[in-house]
Amino acid sequence: MKVSKLAANLIGSEIVKIGNEVNDMKANGAQIANLTIGDLNSQLYPIPALLEEEIEKAYKNHQTNYPPANGILSLRKAVSEDLKNRWNLDYSPADILITAGARPLIYAIYKTIVDEGDKVIYPVPSWNNNHYTYLTSAQGIEVETKPENNFLPTAEEIAPHVSDAVLISLCSPLNPTGTMFTKDQLYGICELILEENKKRSADQKPLYLLYDQIYSNLTFGEKHFNPVSLFPELKEYTIFVDGISKSLAATGVRVGWSFGPSEIIEKMKALNTHIGAWAPKPEQEATANYYQNTTELNRFVNHFKGELENSLKVLHDGIQDLKSKGLNVDSIQPMGAMYLTIKMDYIGKKMSNGDVIEKTSDLVFYLIREGGVAFVPFSAFGCSVTDPWFRASVGGLSVDEIKEMLPKLEAALNKLL
Secondary structure, three states: OOOOHHHHHOOOOHHHHHHHHHHHHHHOOOOOEEOOOOOOOOOOOOOOHHHHHHHHHHHHOOOOOOOOOOOOHHHHHHHHHHHHHHHOOOOOHHHEEEEOOOHHHHHHHHHHHOOOOOEEEEEEOOOOHHHHHHHOOOEEEEEEOOHHHOOOOOHHHHHHHHHHEEEEEEEOOOOOOOOOOOHHHHHHHHHHHHHHHHHOOOOOOOOEEEEEOOOOOOEOOOOOOOHHHHOHHHHHOEEEEEEOOOOOOOOOOOOEEEEOOHHHHHHHHHHHHHHOOOOOHHHHHHHHHHHOOHHHHHHHHHHHHHHHHHHHHHHHHHHHHHHHOOOOEEEEOOOEOOEEEEEEOOOOOEOOOOOEOOOHHHHHHHHHHHHOEEOEEHHHHOOOOOOOEEEEEOOOOOHHHHHHHHHHHHHHHHOOO
16 A cells, blocks of 8 residues: 555654553563653552642533634743743743644644754754654754763754754753753853854744753752743744643643744644644643642642652662672663663673574563563664663652562573673
8 A cells, every 4th residue: 555755654663662562461461660651650640639620620611612723821821920930931922832732842843943854953862853853854963962961962062063954952851861951061052053043144044942841840959941041032043842741740631832932833823723733622721720829839740750759769779789789780860850861781692592682672672571671772762773771761650669670670681691
């Protein structure tokens, strides 16, 4: 059967492939500690009770017709107030766009800015930039990052590529690493963007910055920095992505927002009218009401991120314990989000049946079968298939389940020859 060239060459998600393997085994009775998905076990991490009440109330009040294309005004006002109070960012409700989570926003930013063949700069590892680049027929410029920089790009690494690029896509705290930009790291990149745009004429497309801060409320003692607070003049070039999916444990509620230059937001809104990726109206009404209760909002976020931080600490300490026992593992101190970056350097090792671990996905499926634990290799985020780093998401497991998993991981790794 013939399909479009885009569909024919579209690469499926490696994370979904791993998840399918896990689900198949669990359906057959296997006990798997699933650290793959960037989601939350809603039994462990339910959404705020007040938000749930507001959602139910909105449905009972029959708020089930189409919302406005850019989102209901009360929610855009609530987001505008929160941005001012939380980050001292001044964006009017007119410059805020509400959609069904962050994915439609990222896609819309790409489609609004990028023409076929345009260059887009993004770091590896990073989530889905390679796929959005493909979907927009852009030319991806992948900047390979280093563990000593917490897998975040530096201005020096980006600088050689900016002269003819139209978009830089960044995320902090970063999916998949749970690390975040320091002030100096982000400052240098901001300076680079401003310097480049000063060189461009009025008939040239500027160099824009997509700044995904969906995890910005989930940081552990580190301060979250954003480009516009560092350089107010970057406001005309920066498009933010944010929402409630992560900070309110509300991945399935599907309320996200973008804010940025008026012209860009207007074009994104127009695109969304054809895609129809609106957040459901009852969820918008509920989120607007919930965000007006700032005391409850902050109480929930602080409690929730404390639980995530504790889970990540238990996992990080466990990996460091395995390292002290001589295993070829390591991990980076978690800074935010729900992810731990883990190194497991076992390329070239043999399984008991004689098969060789030739790429990191081989190790992933081995650990699923032999250790009952599932990770995502950084190859799913644009890195080499032999890069020994992995993402572990703690959102689906309790602290006790993490503790129970660690000896199984140790035993499975010790079986490799």
